């Protein structure tokens with residue numbers, strides 16, 4: 001068990017985040033957001049802004065330099081007069097101070113030819129279409145057998161629709177770029193990003209530079225949850241501004257501006273149909289998803305993907321339909337796809353359990369499968385049932401009275417709920433170097449990202465283990481695109497992917513070392529591209545189970561999660577102390593999803609109405625009471641040299657369903673549209 005290596009640096013303020021890099025003579029950027037929900041920019045009046053002393057430049061569609069690539073509409077900053085959504089960056093001021101930049105931005109007058117935006121997701125929207133693929137390269141639709149007929153003839157049927165709202169990632173550190181053009185024409189970005197290598201690659205393409213001409217430095221990142229998994233407009237804007245004024249610039253996106261410009265989770269409308277025999281054995285599963293994208297860029301989330309792998313049923317179907325609205329493009333937010341998808345599936349499973357009169361833990365065990373139901377592939381390992389049993393045991397599930405509203409203590413209605421969770425175990429190619437120096441120390445380098453996950457620590461543990469060296473002899477260097485290229489910190493793939501590269505580099509170094517290290521040191525490197533390609537065909541997923549207990553105030557409808565337990569089977573857990581934080585952090589985010597988080601779209605003007613942490617609620621310490629995550633020993637020889645599955649996202653998946661199921665058990669009220677607010681509980685009693 002190893003505590004976060006950079007922990008002391010972080011709590012003493014020594015760890016440097018993007019905005020804090022000292023620059024010589026920096027200028028500051030303030031951005032202007034579109035006040036039209038859709039339309040054209042007719043004119044930009046910058047006269048009074050320019051007159052303000054200290055203003056260095058004003059950028060907009062009227063004078064911005066042409067970018068080399070506009071293929072990503074969200075990054076085509078100031079490249080056209082079209083306004084695609086309210087809140088889009090339409091102009092910016094660069095000034096000597098941040099205060100001047102903001103004041104000048106306020107003085108800018110942008111005139112629009114505005115039209116009414118179309119921002120409301122609905123399942124009868126005429127613009128709904130079937131995307132070619134959904135994210136992660138998955139098919140939009142799948143079908144096996146004859147699900148409609150099988151559903152129609154099933155003894156127990158559940159046909160329900162769940163809706164989930166747009167949600168915003170809200171990392172503590174806002175999206176931030178410090179951009180500096182070097183004399184040789186290369187660009188250095190101090191950036192808050194989940195992937196230094198991919199960030200550099202994308203920005204190079206946007207500016208028509210060679211990949212080596214962009215360096216992205218990001219050793220410490222204050223959270224991302226997916227929102228920093230791809231470059232956002234702030235990065236392009238800062239680089240453009242720095243070039244314009246010939247000085248380094250700093251740009252941290254204000255929290256209020258993040259809601260339109262740095263990504264969010266798409267809202268969903270999900271129809272679930274489950275057909276089962278009287279004993280609860282599933283015969284048909286249908287999961288039809290409606291979700292949104294923007295007019296700028298297609299983002300089609302793979303919401304029904306977990307339904308393809310969870311339970312056995314001979315007749316099944318999943319579909320995804322998206323509509324391009326006048327909204328910011330949705331993006332990745334912790335377990336995109338699995339999180340809303342499993343909320344719906346695991347809530348429907350609870351409804352099926354109630355309808356069939358079967359215990360919800362037992363229902364899931366009865367429908368377990370030893371092969372991936374749609375592909376037919378064997379699982380590399382699957383310990384869902386073991387997690388359910390272990391969790392039921394630890395949580396005291398056996399004592400539960402299944403009748404809703406059966407436990408009351410004073411004003412408090414008490415209920416418990418269960419839900420399963422899953423997340424794919426991914427492996428991405430990457431490179432790493434390991435170096436031995438004569439003083440007995442080792443330096444391991446990889447452009448991996450530690451966004452607060454503990455990645456640096458886990459990789460150091462793996463390096464030390466492979467080198468058979470003490471941990472304090474190993475220097476682990478991450479977060480710089482000048483290091484060997486690594487995949488993005490996304491899809492819970494970091495430990496597996498980067499870990500494989502680090503282990504292989506350390507193995508190669510050990511082979512080279514015999515006896516003393518020469519004065520110039522010894523270095524070895526690894527590239528895992530071939531190893532990743534050579535993987536055998538298996539269905540690789542982590543599994544788990546959430547158990548939640550809630551107390552609902554019978555008079556006010558306030559819900560409090562009094563107890564929560566997550567049990568996970570995710571291969572080898574490399575570093576228990578940081579792994580626990582990942583699991584528990586995901587579960588807490590699940591509590592937020594269940595009870596609080598909701599980005600409210602203004603249907604008349606466009607854009608999200610709640611744009612700060614006072615109005616966009618996430619769980620605070622007082623909302624998190626007794627919460628615990630445990631894991632089972634799981635050995636899986638088909639993954640990677642460590643035998644590790646990803647753990648960054650599985651904690652949130654299914655968590656909101658467990659809470660919602662507990663609320664139903666406590667109150668007898670089934671809320672099918674998140675979040676479960678007091679008003680919904682009181683009015684539907």
Ligand code: MOS
Nearest residue numbers: 226333334490491
């Ligand atoms: Mo994650 S949402 O794959 O960064």
